[in-house]
Amino acid sequence: MSTALATGPVTRTFTLRKMSEVFDISAPDHVMVPVFDDRTPDVPAIDPLYVFEKDSLKRVLQWLNGSFGKNLLLTGPTGCGKSSIIMQVCARLNIEVFSIGCHGKLEFSEVLGSTQLAPFVQKRNDGVLTKLGAFITNLTKGALDGESALEWLQRCFSTVVSRYVYGAATLAARRGAVLLMDEVNFLHPSTVGAMNTMLDGGPIMIPETGEVVQPASGFRIAVTGNALDGGDDISLHRGVQRMNVALMNRFLAMRCDYMSKLQEYEVLQRVGNLPSQLIDHMTTIAAETRAAYKAGAIETTISTRVMIRWARLIAAQKSQLAGPDAVEMITNELRFALLDGASVEDGMAILTLLKKTTGESPAYVVNAQQPTPVDLNKPMHVNLYVNPNNGQPKYWGSIVQSDTTEVLFFEACGTSPTTQLKQTGYLQKKASQKVADGYRQITFQAPLPNASENLNKLLVDTYRLLQNGSVASLPDPVMRAAMIQIATVLERADWLTRITN
DSSP states (O other): OEEEEEETTEEEEEEEEEHHHHHTSOOOTTOEEEEESOOOTTSOOOOTTOOOOHHHHHHHHHHHHOSSOSEEEEEOSTTSSHHHHHHHHHHHHTOOEEEEEOOTTOOHHHHHEEEEEOOSOOOOOHHHHHHHHHHHHHHHHOOOTTOOHHHHHHHHHTTSOEEEEEOHHHHHHHHTOEEEEETGGGSOHHHHHHTHHHHTTOOEEETTTTEEEOOOTTOEEEEEESSTTOOGGGGGSTTOOOOOHHHHTTSEEEEOOOOOHHHHHHHHHHHHOOOHHHHHHHHHHHHHHHHHHHTTSOSOOOOHHHHHHHHHHHHTTGGGGGSTTHHHHHHHHHHHHTGGGSOHHHHHHHHHHHHHHHOSSOHHHHOTTOSOOOOTTSOBEEEEEEEOGGGSOEEEEEEEOSSSEEEEEEEETTSOOEEEEEETTHHHHHHHHHHHTTOEEEEOOSSBOOOSSOHHHHHHHHHHHHHTTOOSOOSOHHHHHHHHHHHHHTTOHHHHHHHHO
16 A cells, blocks of 8 residues: 655655565564655665665664654764665665765855756747857957956856756755765865754755755755764774764764674675685685774775675686686785775785685685585475574574585574575584574474475475464475474464464
């Protein structure tokens, strides 16, 4: 069911959709988010590789709600994804975004808009043609006696047709969209001070036209920057200016950091189906480089954007991973992705770390095809652990089909799982910690009979059917046995009754 919402000069309709489907995360089915029904040209493109971190997503959604504050300040190290989370949340909700790249010479009037020369190809009318003719005449006749070159040019251009073009702030305010200001701490203090009325939700005055723009209800402002709070890392960023307390108090504040190793692993896995050990090496190098950058030991860091670029370059030459030149190829692609643009000292430090991490002959050089994808038409063993998690149960387990391959899967029950290829034995090494965290083991019949469909999908679909109360019996004996155990762990007597009757 669609609902209408007036957003400035237009009315857009939205539909409530499940958060789990919109953002591809685990969330209860009753948690819904409003998604606009149309995608305008000003809605950001969806990045299919983007992985949402739940706490950050929650904060951005609270900001977009507007009940807690309409201005959001995102601070954190270079390349940690401050702008990306705003763009990707808006992309999935079909919210328009108008962006400004801030710099020291940017004036507030430019944020609102500017007077520009109109194109000569316009609707034909006497006023336009008269002005155009006067411009050409003055230009060809040259300067009058005693007239300086500057005065002549001013006289010529005073006859040119001009128009006022709205800037990003005015467009966002009129349309009830998001204004995203990147690197706001490079702005001159006078420009920042001029933003106060807009940050307080007041009307926007346009001196050139005399227009007063009342912001539409959905208008939100997000600003990003490095060391905006003047913290310990301010010394890493040249040219930045600390925001004063009065300005900081106008914002909800959100400190961002680089993705966790597990999140980044998932992103890179989507890029080029690279060997898991190689991805482990890449994420380790990124983590240690970032730590050195934060400590001030180097001036270069590896952002997730660089990691994706590096992974794509490697994936384009994946066949070389099985050969003796694999490490050299990986090194060269890191140079191309980042290091050739860094200082010589930083490049040498990161390359030393790369050599230390990969070694001379890593496992993926010996056999770039391991671990291999599971063939779901062959017998397999299943390990499964379930955690009640205070009413929002989670599962964690693996599918083992050979002596070398294990598919790790995990997420909230009823949600499409996140999967990772691992060497056999990975889950067994981690199981004791999971048990300590409250997970309980579910024992499948082993080996599992031939599966005609994806086991993970079968688990999720069966769980959802039970959750929705639409299963009276389960014909598949393996799934039936698994669900009886899951229902027991979750203390769902109603499920047990339906399964066993």
